[in-house]
Amino acid sequence: MIKEIRRKIQRQEYEYSLHAADQSVLRHIARREVEEAIESGAVIEDYPSDKYGPSCLVLGYTKAGRRLHVQCTHPVRTSLQSMSPILGSGLISRRGASNEL
Numbered sequence: 001m002i003k004e005i006r007r008k009i010q011r012q013e014y015e016y017s018l019h020a021a022d023q024s025v026l027r028h029i030a031r032r033e034v035e036e037a038i039e040s041g042a043v044i045e046d047y048p049s050d051k052y053g054p055s056c057l058v059l060g061y062t063k064a065g066r067r068l069h070v071q072c073t074h075p076v077r078t079s080l081q082s083m084s085p086i087l088g089s090g091l092i093s094r095r096g097a098s099n100e101l
Contacts, residue, residue: 001056002043005072009038020071029068037061037068 008014016024024034041060048054055073062068 001046001074002038002041002058005056005058005074006039009035014072033062033064033066033068034070036063037066037070038072041068041070 023029024031037060038058039060040062041058043056044059045057046054047056050073053073055071058070058072060068060070
């Protein structure tokens with residue numbers, strides 16, 4: 001799964017959801033940082049029955065060492081659904097109706 005996501009990222013065959021675009025602006029996360037985090041990252045959770053289609057949560061690091069969570073839909077298209085830096089030592093919940101990032 002991560003290999004296919006990385007391939008799509010490298011080929012620029014992905015898109016941001018509106019939520020991901022909003023969150024990247026609010027949290028000062030550059031497109032380059034997202035790409036770096038996915039390149040170095042690993043799938044830490046898989047959501048095969050997510051309401052918008054199968055997705056997974058990738059945890060990765062930018063070249064500057066910033067830790068990011070990136071939620072990606074798969075396999076039909078790669079769409080970055082949400083992203084967040086990790087604050088402290090805890091994990092930030094993935095998007096949802098009551099705990100949206």
